[in-house]
Amino acid sequence: MHHFKHKVFALVHQIPLGMVSTYGDIAKFSGYPGYARQVGVVLSNLPKDTTLPWHRVINAKGEISLSGEHLQRQKQRLVSEGIVFTEAGKVKLKTFRWQP
Secondary structure: OHHHHHHHHHHHHHOOOOOEEEHHHHHHHOOOOOOHHHHHHHHHOOOOOOOOOHHHEEOOOOOOOOOHHHHHHHHHHHHHOOOOEOOOOOEOHHHHEOOO
16 A cells, blocks of 8 residues: 555645645545545554645545544644635535645
């Protein structure tokens, strides 16, 4: 899975400011469709001081998959980059979804 992890890192690194991608998209673009959950595992194991924009990856419903303070931290980072959330707490993927 070493190759998969590097592809995930390379793709997430490319997500531009003000855009998001989904776990499923990252899996698909890395050549491993169906590995959305594994993308989440890779990103959850990043070191605290990582510069990888992990916060730009959300779920296919346009929601943040984290909870509690982690959800708030991710949401604050996205909002500070210009991402808009609906009242229901979702990102409009039609507007903000990045495609490499």
